[in-house]
Amino acid sequence: MDSKIALPWFAPLLCGALIPxxxxxxxxxxxxxxxxxxxxxxxxxxxxxxxxAGVAWLxxxxxxxxxxxxxxxxxWVGGVIGVIYVMATMVLIPRFGAAAFIAAVVAGQMTMALxxxxxxxxxxxxxxxxxxxxxxxxxxISGVLIMQFGKAT
Numbered sequence: 329m330d331s332k333i334a335l336p337w338f339a340p341l342l343c344g345a346l347i348p349x350x351x352x353x354x355x356x357x358x359x360x361x362x363x364x365x366x367x368x369x370x371x372x373x374x375x376x377x378x379x380x381a382g383v384a385w386l387x388x389x390x391x392x393x394x395x396x397x398x399x400x401x402x403x404w405v406g407g408v409i410g411v412i413y414v415m416a417t418m419v420l421i422p423r424f425g426a427a428a429f430i431a432a433v434v435a436g437q438m439t440m441a442l443x444x445x446x447x448x449x450x451x452x453x454x455x456x457x458x459x460x461x462x463x464x465x466x467x468x469i470s471g472v473l474i475m476q477f478g479k480a481t
Contacts, residue, residue, distance in 0.1 A: 348426045351417035358418035368379070368414050402450070424476065431472045438465040 358367040421429050442465055448454030 348430045350413055351421050351429065353465070354414055354417040355421040359422075364418040366413055367418055372411070401443075413423045428475045429473070431447055431468075431475050435468040435472045438468045 348459070354367065354371060357371060358364045361367040363372060365441055424432070442457045442461055443456040444452060445461075446457040
């Protein structure tokens with residue numbers, strides 16, 4: 329495979345590999361903090377410090393108020409979704425295990441991504457949910473069911 333093709337796929341694979349690690353870390357932080365809300369606040373506080381260090385180092389241009397005002401209202405809800413996800417990892421990883429939780433997350437991502445693509449939502453160009461994309465999502469959901477309800481060894 330050409331490196332110009334392989335490299336763009338490596339980044340999301342690496343990000344995907346970090347998600348169960350991140351989830352396990354969040355669950356442990358929640359146990360140590362005594363409550364998912366405290367652990368979420370600590371996690372996002374560390375994220376904020378890291379972001380400020382990145383801004384200080386890279387010095388990106390400040391966005392204009394007009395460009396921020398022009399953003400659609402739904403664009404501002406991403407932080408809320410981040411909090412929900414991080415808290416979910418803290419509560420659900422100990423209950424379901426990392427593999428089943430992440431499999432369910434991936435199945436949910438696939439399903440919602442198909443809906444978003446099919447309808448061209450959130451600023452993306454429409455991309456039809458063809459047979460192969462639907463089968464891929466069905467296989468993801470099937471994997472969750474097998475992992476969660478299959479016979480334990």
